[in-house]
Amino acid sequence: VRAPHRHGLALGIGDDCAIYRPRGAAEDLLFTTDMTIEGVHFRRETHPPDAVGWRTLARGLSDIAAMGGEPRFCLLSLALAPWADGRWVDRFYDGLLRLARRYGVALAGGDLAHAERVTCDIVVCGSVPRGRALRRDGARAGDHVYVSGRLGGSALGLETNAGPAWRKHLRPEPRIALGRFVREKLGATACMDLSDGFSLDLHRLCLASGVAAELTSPIPAFRGATLDQTLDGGEDYELLFTVRPRTGVPRSFQGLPLARIGAIRRGRAGRVTLDGRPLPARGYDHFRSAPSAL
Numbered sequence: 001v002r003a004p005h006r007h008g009l010a011l012g013i014g015d016d017c018a019i020y021r022p023r024g025a026a027e028d029l030l031f032t033t034d035m036t037i038e039g040v041h042f043r044r045e046t047h048p049p050d051a052v053g054w055r056t057l058a059r060g061l062s063d064i065a066a067m068g069g070e071p072r073f074c075l076l077s078l079a080l081a082p083w084a085d086g087r088w089v090d091r092f093y094d095g096l097l098r099l100a101r102r103y104g105v106a107l108a109g110g111d112l113a114h115a116e117r118v119t120c121d122i123v124v125c126g127s128v129p130r131g132r133a134l135r136r137d138g139a140r141a142g143d144h145v146y147v148s149g150r151l152g153g154s155a156l157g158l159e160t161n162a163g164p165a166w167r168k169h170l171r172p173e174p175r176i177a178l179g180r181f182v183r184e185k186l187g188a189t190a191c192m193d194l195s196d197g198f199s200l201d202l203h204r205l206c207l208a209s210g211v212a213a214e215l216t217s218p219i220p221a222f223r224g225a226t227l228d229q230t231l232d233g234g235e236d237y238e239l240l241f242t243v244r245p246r247t248g249v250p251r252s253f254q255g256l257p258l259a260r261i262g263a264i265r266r267g268r269a270g271r272v273t274l275d276g277r278p279l280p281a282r283g284y285d286h287f288r289s290a291p292s293a294l
């Protein structure tokens with residue numbers, strides 16, 4: 001890890017969080033910011049307000065988990081549309097604060113404004129022992145690639161609006177404890193959270209590390225999810241990580257399955273193959289009918 005510059009940043013744009021290193025401190029501070037926008041990340045007609053609040057914070061907490069950190073506090077800026085009445089706002093905060101309490105996260109401030117669409121901007125600060133944050137750029141040839149949970153549930157839930165997949169979409173559980181385990185006990189070489197779609201996110205991890213990846217089926221799928229939803233559906237908020245080949249990785253962590261899906265290889269940076277065929281990096285745009293290549 002390079003010495004921080006005068007501004008104190010040990011890591012800037014390009015990972016799940018930025019890392020600020022206070023001089024002489026035992027911990028690095030992690031910062032992440034995420035937007036949740038009506039019509040892009042949720043729909044007024046289908047998403048209960050408490051779920052919108054929950055998901056707004058969960059997006060930020062998932063980025064802290066990706067670095068192996070502990071969340072500390074958050075800041076929330078909220079722009080309200082004319083349709084969002086006091087009852088909607090109360091329930092939004094209920095959902096957000098319920099998740100905040102679960103992880104001991106304080107709501108430390110923010111801003112309130114008005115706009116044509118509800119827009120929520122969350123900043124989360126976390127901490128990690130100095131120099132120990134999990135990053136995207138540490139994967140090396142020979143490492144094994146793992147993923148937690150089952151993918152595609154969030155994209156499936158958006159179609160069904162019912163059942164376990166819809167519940168998974170509405171209230172994703174940030175993998176804070178798993179991130180810490182992966183950092184402390186497995187000594188992972190790289191880690192990120194799956195927010196934009198597995199194929200795109202793994203491509204980004206490989207790009208950051210300057211490596212390629214070879215995957216073998218099956219990629220663990222949420223029950224009922226299509227192959228497209230599994231590979232390209234976003235917002236699963238599971239963790240993707242790499243470990244040195246002799247690392248003993250358990251088959252599950254606190255009931256959450258951990259699956260070995262392939263290995264890191266030398267090769268063109270960012271190239272991912274599945275069963276020997278190139279896997280295109282796609283993110284799923286939920287409110288269009290077809291997946292869109294990014």
Ligand SMILES: [Mg+2]
Pocket residue numbers: 016062063066192193194195
């Ligand atoms: Mg992320």
